[in-house]
Amino acid sequence: MSNLSEVKTQQNVGIAQAQSSNLQITQTKSVNLKDTTQSHSEAKQEEGNVISDILQEHLLDHHSYNFFNVFHIDLPVILYDKQLYLYPSMKSMMAEGTFTEIHHQIVRKDTQQPPKLDMSITALVMFQWLSILLLLFAFITSAKKYKKQPKTAPKGLQNMLEVLVLYIRDEIVRPNISSKRLADVLSPYFVALFFFILVMNLFGLIPGGHSATGNLAVTAGLSIIAYFVINGSAIFHVGFSHWLKELTGGAPWGIWIIMIPIEILSMFTKPFALTIRLFANMTAGHVIIFSLLGLIFMLHTFAIVPISIGFSLFIYTLELLVAFIQAYVFTILTAVFVGLTTAEHSLEH
Amino acid sequence: MEKLLSVDPGLLIWTMINFLIFLFLLLKFGFKPMMNALKAREDGIQNSIKSAEAATENAQKLLQEAQNKLNEASKEVLTIIQKGREQSNAIINEAKEEAEKLRQEKMENAVKEITLAQEAAFKQIKYEIAGLVVDATEKIINEKLEKEKDYELINKYIENLSKN
Amino acid sequence: MDPKALAFLAAGLGAGMSVIGAGVGIGKLAASALESAGRQPEASGKLQTMMIIAAALIEGVALFAEVISLLLAIK
Structure with missing residues (x-):
């Protein structure tokens, strides 16, 4: 997975937005690569990743809903780990600090373990x-x-x-x-x-x-x-x-x-x-x-x-x-x- | 992509909750009214078929009745005509008989009258003939009443006349 | 050879072969179902239901194979 998107999600930008901007970046990059006659395989690898990312965005479940970057809805996060944690969105969960997201997965900050039950209202x-x-x-x-x-x-x-x-x-x-x-x-x-x-x-x-x-x-x-x-x-x-x-x-x-x-x-x-x-x-x-x-x-x-x-x-x-x-x-x-x-x-x- | 084949327990539980809620709401607000309405419609259709059948039967009955009445009426008409014809025939026959009788009577009367008249005429004629004979006899006697043969002849003749 | 490449090869081959099996199976099923429907057109409704059920069962087996191939490809 591209490091770029990871960085961006940690900057609290929606995943999908990150990926689509990533796509644009890679496209421009690939054009540059062609011009500079660098190896195509690297560019192709990255494009494959971008397509895979879009596929994931479409097929997998998320804690937010993004409609073609026209509008973006943050969905509430409901976690159970010895007690019930309710957050209106991923952003507020991260701001609160008990949990964080690593590799698209919610984990406890202190133990690095996922919560017992993730009952979030997902997409x-x-x-x-x-x-x-x-x-x-x-x-x-x-x-x-x-x-x-x-x-x-x-x-x-x-x-x-x-x-x-x-x-x-x-x-x-x-x-x-x-x-x-x-x-x-x-x-x-x-x-x-x-x-x-x-x-x-x-x-x-x-x-x-x-x-x-x-x-x-x-x-x-x-x-x-x-x-x-x-x-x-x-x-x-x-x-x-x-x-x-x-x-x-x-x-x-x-x-x-x-x-x-x-x-x-x-x-x-x-x-x-x-x-x-x-x-x-x-x-x-x-x-x-x-x-x-x-x-x-x-x-x-x-x-x-x-x-x-x-x-x-x-x-x-x-x-x-x-x-x-x-x-x-x-x-x-x-x-x-x-x-x-x-x-x-x-x-x- | 590994996440594609992993089962998220939260989503699984949510799915079950959602489905059960949906089932309950559907049953309460969608399915039952629909089934009730369908049942009502089915019953209504059944009823209208039944009532249509009953109406057809009724109409059939009425038609039968009318047919029967018509048949009876035509029979009656036939009998009336028959009776009329019989009556008229009877009347005609009677009249014929009467006429025949009348004719017979009249004929008989006529015959009687004729015979009476004949007799009277015969009497008259006899009388006249006798007179004439007398006259003639007188004349003949006056001239040649001598022959016995002549007398005989005259007598015979008169006898014959009276016989007739 | 790179074991990852071998895994990808296995995934592709497995997916393809399971598709062949399912294709042959569903094809035979459809052929005999159509033949029966031709012989007994009045039973075609029931035959169709049974055909779909049988096809779904064959397809289910094929899908297991596909999922295993997918596991090979993405793990």
Whole structure:
């Protein structure tokens, strides 16, 4: 990582600002380097770092939000280390002096150890809240319409939401979960899951937006909830003893010693696969777009511009599709797993 | 870049909190009204289908009734026409019979009258003939009433006349 | 040879090979799903769902490989 940016963050300037100014500096530098016929490899190395920095800025979580240097929001820092520390921003945390930031990581000044828990409102938390607000706005306005004219055909936003909600209920939840009662209880969870993931995915495609689902912690959080939903519904629906029996896979007792570890492992690999799938799909698209655009800066030629732009547009469109598909896949796989663990006849074969 | 694959526990906890809050708010303000409205709409559609079916049935019934009435009316008309025709036929027949009777009577009367008249005429004629015969006889007698044969002839003739 | 370079090589090769595997798998899946849909067009809705689920599972395995490659590349 460039030393320049480190120095600048310690000077309490926003990270992103530092990086973008860094980019400008390097660009001018590389022009100079060309003129002075110095080795290109060094310049290329630095450009690679700059692109990597921008990628990090886009993909990773931060304690502030920067919109193309047009405006900059400092987000509150909440730390827990034997006691609760609340700071309105990174700057005030550094000014207070208990904690400091080294290598993009908050550490205690005295022990150089990170705090026990960093519950800061980061950019991705902010984007989650934004998606929640957007979704609630959409749902509440359409709910009002339902109350105002309950028997007319839906129109516009209301119609779109209704189509998606009914699709989730009738095509994802009900066919996969055999018990109708359980399906009706769980359908709000699946609707919430689908819309939450979808809107977070789509936020990453808006210029200046971050997709929260491109972070392992976010997808892991969703998967942990999915894990509890899968096993909780199994325990509540078929009973705890039956759920324990499921762990034997319905096999004769002789091979329980193999089956039980496998079943326990698969209990955890299911949500783990969900986590990785969503994270990797959302991250991969962003990385590809940035890499394609980075080619322009790496190769120093305008000839590559149409190729880069064309391909990144293509990937962008693909990402739009992937945003929907991954929300759908996460939802339907959770529904399938719930259906598998709650199926009445699963012990019969 | 190593941070890309690290899980930040704070963000993980925030995600779970956010999702649960979202689930709760969605359930309360978005999902339930939507489902209730959908249920109401489904019920409404069901009801209107049912009422439409009932209305169709009703209309069918009314149509059937009207058809029945129409059929009855046409039957009645037919019977009335039939009756009328029968009546008229009867009247015609009666009239015919009466006329026949009348004719018969008249004919009989006429025949009677004719016979009466004939008889009267015969009587008259007989009378006259007798007179004439008498006259003629007188004349013949006066001239040649001698032959027995002539008398005989005259008598025979008169007898024949009276027989007729 | 520089061990770091070897790690990068391994990451690239691993990513590429896992993509080959996933590509072959999803391709076969899609081929047979389309064939079945052609034979039984009325079941195409159900087939599509099952195809997406199976594709997601194959993709999941491939993504594990990709993540391992990524770990190799950035650690």
